[in-house]
Amino acid sequence: MILEKKKAFNAFAAAKGLRSTRQRDIILDFFLSTRQHVSVEELYLKIKASHPGIGHATVYRTLKLFTEAGLAREILLNDGQTRYEHVSAGEHHDHLVCTGCNAIIEFEDETIEKLQKEIALLHGFMIKSHKLELYGLCAACRANQ
Amino acid sequence: MILEKKKAFNAFAAAKGLRSTRQRDIILDFFLSTRQHVSVEELYLKIKASHPGIGHATVYRTLKLFTEAGLAREILLNDGQTRYEHVSAGEHHDHLVCTGCNAIIEFEDETIEKLQKEIALLHGFMIKSHKLELYGLCAACRANQ
DNA sequence: CATATATTTGAAATTGAAAATCAAGAACAT
């Protein structure tokens, strides 16, 4: 699966006439082996530990490339940090965000998606993307308070 | 209705031991007479035209106060600008955002709200707030492209 | 293989929104 994604990115890069660089390979490896929802800073620090040479800007740039390539998706929560999550074959999911421990839980709901489409239709909108986030306390954090 | 909101803010200010200032009155007037979804900068510029003395920081601070007072709600869309919308008696609504002309259309959907609660329950979450935004092109912008 | 050219990188500077700082000014209780 990781190999497939690497191939996908290489295909994208080739199609766009991008060069194959050591940095992009490294960043892709780290991104693919990381859990969902890494922030740029998080990923940058993780990479830096073993590859001190890699710069901030390159990580930012490269994550944008992954997004363009369809490997990653930008997640903007309410804390001003951009996160990136893995994209698997067009599926979309939404997020429960715990304001206590910052955990992010994914969910999908077909019915909600359908209702969204109806709402858009009603207003003559053509939806390109959407964002649904439920903020609150997860079970563990509720227990602790 | 505007009068009610002014009273509500005065009550809030009194309860919090805040002082009544010319600036807060002016900002409240402008906020109340403005359309939904003003960004801080927008409101600041509008006020500045007739009240050049009022500072950036005061507008930021005061809008946060309105939010605390329950008169306003912060809206964070994907463009990095904080907007404030009017709150009317606890009702909540979500947004269709046109990426063509930046129009923001409000909608409400009981069924979606209900489904959200079910999802939260399923995950043991206690929801404090939520955010649903549908990004796309409005009817007019679709026609123009 | 060498070389030319075009892309990519990374350090540093810049941007832009928001928050913090702090002296001067204003509100309020007395």
Place this chain on the structure above:
DNA sequence: ATGTTCTTGATTTTCAATTTCAAATATATG
């Protein structure tokens, strides 16, 4: 009126993200 405390606004700071640009690197070509 006066002293205390809060508020303001110019400025600085912060922080994430982007831009800049010279140096480094990848690739095509001879």
